[in-house]
Amino acid sequence: MPVNAAQKTAINEVVNALTGATSRRTKRRLADMFLDLVDRDSWPEYYEVIPQPRCINGVKANLSQNKYKNALDAFQDLNLVFLNALYYNQEGSQIAKDAATLKGILENEWRARSVLPPPPPSPATSAPQDAQPKKEPKERAAATPAPVRSHSSAKLQPAPAAPPRAHVNATPSTSSQVKEVVKQKSPERSASPDMDVDIGGTPEPELTGHDAARDGESEEIVRQLEKSLPRWEGFDDVGWAEDITPDRMLEIVVTLSKYRDEHGNKLAASLEAVPEETSIPELSFTSPLSLQLIESRARMKYYETSQAFDKEMAQLFLKARRWYEIGTEPYGNVVALQRFYQALTSPNPPAAPYVSNTKFAALPAGPGTATSLSAPPPEGMTGPALTTIRLSLRDKKLLDEVHYKGWTIRIADWLHLSNPDDPSRPIVGHVFKCFVSEEPQRKGQLGVSVCWYFRPEQTLHPADRQFFENEVFKSSHFADHPLEDILEKVACQFTVRHARGRPRPPFWYPGWPLYVCDSRYNDRERAFVKIKNWNSCIPEEFRKKAEFMPIYPFERAVMPRRVPSPFLTNPKLKAPGAIIDAVPGEKEKEKAESEKPDSGSGRSKRPKRAAVTKAEDQRAAAKAGVPYVPPIPLSSTSTQQPALAPYMQVAAPREDRSIVAAAGGLAALGSSAIMEELPAETARHFDRDPETNEVLWFGAPPVDIVHTPPPQYSLKYLAFLARKRKAALQGDQAHPMDVDGEAPAPKRRKMPPTATETLEALLKEHGLWN
Structure with missing residues (x-):
């Protein structure tokens, strides 16, 4: 039966009762955490654990738009808001208490209105509690909640202590039901307490801060974990050559x-x-x-x-x-x-004399040189067009796996492939398909379709850009390689996973090459774009599977080292990439971005310095002996860059806050400048830049101004907390840190009566007191 006017009014009254509910002592509105949906960019794992996210404002919008065909549908959506919070957050946390309180208010207010149908006795079928059993208290105690930030107070309430492995450093968002986080496994995944298999993007604050600095302690953490991992047992008995006399x-x-x-x-x-x-x-x-x-x-x-x-x-x-x-x-x-x-040793070996311009690789060009058949080549590139921007399944019979030289290659494996441009830098490829060719000229030939990942020296980048050690960049180039191009199996982790641990077998073994990926690289626009959704970078068959590269976790997050451009560390390097100037139009775009109002993320954007001029870049490149490539020219009728693919955006230039830039650049320093890196044991004692992980320095002492002291607890409040803890130890209170609870009144110790009080009692007892 459709929702009539009377029922609609009653439901609005229930919603108003929920949004108006406050705590008894602080008068804090309990529903503030549940008004809007959880921010997907900051908390992608929430949407993997919770199958049906709901929020109060969403219910109000659906009700005003007459989207509910039954009043019970509105009840179930409201009830699901609090069921999701109770399932995702730790028992005893403040947000779980608020959810339980509001859930009770919802049921009472709903039953108090006779025009509304009685609520069902069980939760909605789409509730996450039905998809996966609730964890026992012992299991849930192993996870550490992040600090709780209330919308009505700027103070951070301390979270209960727990082992550090499951700790999540959460960045507050304007509307979030996730303030205390317990890492839960998605219903599709196997329950393993030490397996971290989330594929989605992770908030950047998990990868920054002093705990992520690469120091001696971090090196020891990595070394100890890799030392304890299983060793590779060697080549399998598959895919070997036959009929060799x-x-x-x-x-x-x-x-x-x-x-x-x-x-x-x-x-x-x-x-x-x-x-x-x-x-x-x-x-x-x-x-x-x-x-x-x-x-x-x-x-x-x-x-x-x-x-x-x-x-x-x-x-x-x-x-x-x-x-x-x-x-x-x-x-x-x-x-x-x-x-x-x-x-x-292939079925069709070459004949003498053995000469090859591609180092016997099957393709004539590699990353940085080859262009796409699907799009015109970037300006200035004349390499052969042999890749595609998407997988081609034409004239192919797809296979689950192929075997070659003791390797079993499946979809989602990472490979080293022969690079015709530079054998010392094999192509890093991610397998998307295994196939047997049905083309007439390649009939019966086995191969793999891979996505190429570019190395830093295969990209065009500014001189001030830093890279992670062993970093590669996802490209839009897909290519088909025969099995003869396969050199070995390797592994590549996305930055968040790489900082948390190392892949489990059979995806990686100690000694195998291991790469880290943080961004896409658009070779047409010469732009790096940070990857926010890792699911889009892996084959579709593995985007929701638990067995895709689980990890052995570190004790804490360990970030990879940062290194400068390879063209600066090795001026004689010959590679397809080069150092380039900032692209024209970047300054205007950066200024426009900085003038935009804050979108509600809770964080203000810091202005960024403009890139160095073209003349400075030319002098710096000439001094370092590296090639200089001019920026992409724009048409005379346009002041903006060419449009990118829908999923890409040009990365804004980063602010160069190094001491070299402050001194005027390499050209101003001249040949007399000597630069040395601070030792790790010294750098670990200083604050670091959250963007570059470099030690912060200041060109002058701090300004002599009076700073407002931070708020402090009063003695009265501290005494109140002490009474609450004492009451909890005596069993008079369930939780010592219940912020909305009221401490019991202190019991006064009974004192013995005075002599006057004793005499008065005796006189009254014998009737002699008037």
């Missing part, structure tokens, strides 16, 4: 040892320089191994099967990759030789 084995080894690239360099020299006996702890084998040893065994026809030979060659390349550092020339020689070996 003993003569062919010897021919392959001799070809590798004699091969020279187009510059005449003998690549096998880097492989031969690796000691035959090494003590690399992350390897799954300890037996001596070298190219000469394998050649000797091939001459003696030691290998009984193709798999035995192929596996030992894979172990040799793995050993050499762990011996050298990624990005060095010897590492690149090893990777190029590995790709050459995989070409020789």
